[in-house]
Amino acid sequence: MTTHVEFKNVAKTFDGHTNVVEDINLQIPRGEFLTLLGPSGSGKTTCLMMLAGFESPTEGEILVDGKSVQDVPAHRRAFGIVFQSYALFPHMSVAKNLAFPLEVRGIETSRRNELVDRALKLVQLEGFGSRKPNQLSGGQQQRVAIARALVYEPELVLMDEPLGALDRQLREEMQYEIRRIQEEVGVTMIYVTHDQGEAMVLSDRIAVFEAGKIKQLAAPITLYEEPDDPFVASFIGENNRLFGTVTHVGEALCTVDVDGHTIQAAQVAEDTSPGDKVVVVIRPERVSILQSDHSLSNSQEATVLSITFVGDHLRVQLDTCGNPDFIAKIPNIAGHGSVLKGDKVNIGWATLDCRALPIR
Amino acid sequence: MNTLFWRTVKGAIGVFTAFGFLFLIGPLFVIVPLSFNAEPYFTFRPEMLMLDPEAFSLRWYENLFNDEEWHRALFNSFFIGICATILATTLGTLAAISLNQSNFPARRTVMALLISPMVTPIVIVGVSVFFFYSQPFIGLAQTYLGIILSHAMLGAPFVVITVTATLAGFNQTLMHAASSLGANAWTRFRRVQLPLISPGVITGGLFAFATSFDEVVVVLFMGGLEQRTLPRQMWSGIREEINPTILAVATLLIIFAVLVLFTVEWLRARTAKQLQPQ
Numbered sequence: 001m002t003t004h005v006e007f008k009n010v011a012k013t014f015d016g017h018t019n020v021v022e023d024i025n026l027q028i029p030r031g032e033f034l035t036l037l038g039p040s041g042s043g044k045t046t047c048l049m050m051l052a053g054f055e056s057p058t059e060g061e062i063l064v065d066g067k068s069v070q071d072v073p074a075h076r077r078a079f080g081i082v083f084q085s086y087a088l089f090p091h092m093s094v095a096k097n098l099a100f101p102l103e104v105r106g107i108e109t110s111r112r113n114e115l116v117d118r119a120l121k122l123v124q125l126e127g128f129g130s131r132k133p134n135q136l137s138g139g140q141q142q143r144v145a146i147a148r149a150l151v152y153e154p155e156l157v158l159m160d161e162p163l164g165a166l167d168r169q170l171r172e173e174m175q176y177e178i179r180r181i182q183e184e185v186g187v188t189m190i191y192v193t194h195d196q197g198e199a200m201v202l203s204d205r206i207a208v209f210e211a212g213k214i215k216q217l218a219a220p221i222t223l224y225e226e227p228d229d230p231f232v233a234s235f236i237g238e239n240n241r242l243f244g245t246v247t248h249v250g251e252a253l254c255t256v257d258v259d260g261h262t263i264q265a266a267q268v269a270e271d272t273s274p275g276d277k278v279v280v281v282i283r284p285e286r287v288s289i290l291q292s293d294h295s296l297s298n299s300q301e302a303t304v305l306s307i308t309f310v311g312d313h314l315r316v317q318l319d320t321c322g323n324p325d326f327i328a329k330i331p332n333i334a335g336h337g338s339v340l341k342g343d344k345v346n347i348g349w350a351t352l353d354c355r356a357l358p359i360r
Numbered sequence: 361m362n363t364l365f366w367r368t369v370k371g372a373i374g375v376f377t378a379f380g381f382l383f384l385i386g387p388l389f390v391i392v393p394l395s396f397n398a399e400p401y402f403t404f405r406p407e408m409l410m411l412d413p414e415a416f417s418l419r420w421y422e423n424l425f426n427d428e429e430w431h432r433a434l435f436n437s438f439f440i441g442i443c444a445t446i447l448a449t450t451l452g453t454l455a456a457i458s459l460n461q462s463n464f465p466a467r468r469t470v471m472a473l474l475i476s477p478m479v480t481p482i483v484i485v486g487v488s489v490f491f492f493y494s495q496p497f498i499g500l501a502q503t504y505l506g507i508i509l510s511h512a513m514l515g516a517p518f519v520v521i522t523v524t525a526t527l528a529g530f531n532q533t534l535m536h537a538a539s540s541l542g543a544n545a546w547t548r549f550r551r552v553q554l555p556l557i558s559p560g561v562i563t564g565g566l567f568a569f570a571t572s573f574d575e576v577v578v579v580l581f582m583g584g585l586e587q588r589t590l591p592r593q594m595w596s597g598i599r600e601e602i603n604p605t606i607l608a609v610a611t612l613l614i615i616f617a618v619l620v621l622f623t624v625e626w627l628r629a630r631t632a633k634q635l636q637p638q
Contacts, residue, residue, distance in 0.1 A: 075539040104541060
């Protein structure tokens, strides 16, 4: 697949000394759904605004189809943009809003109406053309905003937290809607959000931002199963964290000493050597409470501090390896009733289910 | 006792308000019936008080429309007013938009300078404009252009203030959206920003027109015989020949001012309605 958008060593500073983003390198293939994910203030929106042309990079450059867009003003870039606040023109009807980019491009009336109708159909709002934006619900306004960003058939669509203002149920509905539309139209999509669940559902790949840098860029499943950065490990899903020191390095595996306990972990950084400080991360659903005759490559003694019934699973809070906040999710299947608060139990997990991430 | 106290306070406030109206607005309404006086006096004659139809007439209005001088004054007032309004509204709106950009250098200072004609005593404005414009290399004293420029300067602050107020409620993301949709700066302004701030622009324009329309001091200094406006003509009317034509003019001006006020209020209500989410 050809590269559609590329960020090359992009950095941006507003005040001249602190970088809002730095060292951003991204290659986005045509047709990909890429999400920029991170907490607020991590620089993801700044990246989007630079691509849109509302801000310009202090260093580095942004290429679209291999050409620098440095000197192309925002209105010549022809990307579709959906804003968090929808940014529909309040004085124009829905149809006029959709026709605006077409009028600006000098497309004749009959063709214009055709495109507007098609866009309204795409977002399932046929018959809403004559309404004013303030006569629509939040979800409908969002659909209009999406239709407007697609109506002139841009090849690249940028979305800045488009579902941020919607309630939860509507947000989930719209996620699938956005994915469906993206697949139907086949555009390259760059999507900004701070909601990791949203990012997981929508994206082909996710770039996780923290403090202006991309911590990891990978497919959702890779980010979840193989995080290679402590921030990513705790930001995507839930993870138990145990801090320790590497004592022995084997082939792709290492041994870590955590508070006097020995743990076998998958080794993430190739240059890991004994003595390195690492954080060992283990997903709560990969932890099992072991029957007495059973063992796993890692097994530890633990004390059950509390048990919460969640429905499909039990959430067990354990004190182990010096971490009194160690969580295990035990599936709700026959036999779980044998564990009680205050019990001393053996817990275990596989070596490949825990990863030793270097602390930098 | 407590309720009695508050009732007294309320009554006192009511009486105070009534007096306020009586002394501030009352004199205006006295003018209206007097302008229909059949005789050339500024007083109510007994026949008028008895509502004798014979005591009323439209002769002063007729006089107003037949008299050459009043004609010219009427034309001058509208001509100067409209030109000054167009100038003040255009420049004031542009100024307000630039001043609302966060990267504008020395924003507060420039804003204060633009607003200053509003607070400078009008006599000082009149004198200084007169001396400046009558310099031989400028030569704008006793010309329409000179008066139009001075009136535009006096009206522009109103436009700056009303447009700035409307811009505070203007969502700048809309301009980003328009630009992402392919609109250049001029299209963005014309199709998105101007329609949305138009209530502020029109309100400012009406105030600017009203300022020019009843301005007398600058015209006294700057205007020749040719440039006499309605207020200037009334001024000489009162000094030279006291007759109720002035009252007819005054009545028309009051009606005009009321219409302007209603328009402003209507525009304000319409904006509020348009921006209100449902």
